[in-house]
Amino acid sequence: MSAAGLAHAHFTTEDGADIAYRIRKGRDPLVLLHGLGCDASMWDGVVAALPSDVALVIPELRGHGASTLGYRAPSVDQWADDVVRLLELNKIEAPAIAGLSMGGYTAFGIAEWHPGLARAFAFISTSAAPDDQAGRLRRAAGIATIRREGWRRFTAALTPNLLNPNGPQFPAHSKHLVAMFEHAGDGGLSTALMALAARPDRRELLPTIDVPSIVIVGAVDLLTPEEKAKEIASGIPDARLHVLPKIAHLSAMEAPAEVADLLGML
Secondary structure, three states, X not given: OOOOOOEEEEEEOOOOOEEXXXXXXXXXXXXXXXXXXXXXXXXHHHHHHOOOOEEEEEEOOOOOOOOOOOOOOOOHHHHHHHHHHHHHHOOOXXXXXXXXXHHHHHHHHHHHHOOOOOOEEEEEOOOOOOOOHHHHHHHHHHHHHHHHHOHHHHHHHHHHHHOOOOOOOHHHHHHHHHHHHHHHHHHHHHHHXXXXXXXXXXXXXXXXXXXXXXXXXXXXXXXOXXXXXXXXXXXXXXXXXXEEOOOOOOHHHHOHHHHHHHHOOO
């Protein structure tokens, strides 16, 4: 049991993936879904800023953290199915679901295939649109870098796009990133990049999301800039957009207290 009252657990899927997660009992359950290369510890600052009686579920998506890959082809919808299965196993009903970047794509998958499951959503530093051809080619280039030079080279090149290099905690956050990306490694990162490149277009889904929703984006996010967030916020009825000044892509790490305050609105 961690200092935040989170227990570590895991379950095995039908195709043999071992899915690790952290869980805490309490009120108003909140599911936190991490970004590419990260793990449950990405949310540590947010967890510390949340009220201690809020129930939490923090999965580590396939190929990330302590979670393994099954035999099925990787996909955003597979990650979504794993999260839903996790909630069913723990008899968690009507959670709010917050997803950052890759976690946001996973949250869209849950909204698509399991309408009515969530009581609210937070889409953080993410996009409802699929990768265009240029984006898919960038994913392919990333996979090539991992194959030829390893995950460390890929991580070093990606870090300035994930964090604000001028932020006061950039060195500490960069070190944390390396530790998380090491857990994903060559295999987890490569399969995730393929899944992200193949993710579906969720823009037509947006008007059908009929639960309270917030959209959070950093003002200096280079990967999913403010216009991506505005597209989500304008598409979901009554969604609220929140822009965090001087914050880059990994807002849960750079502005955990602000993100926690916003999640408290759900």
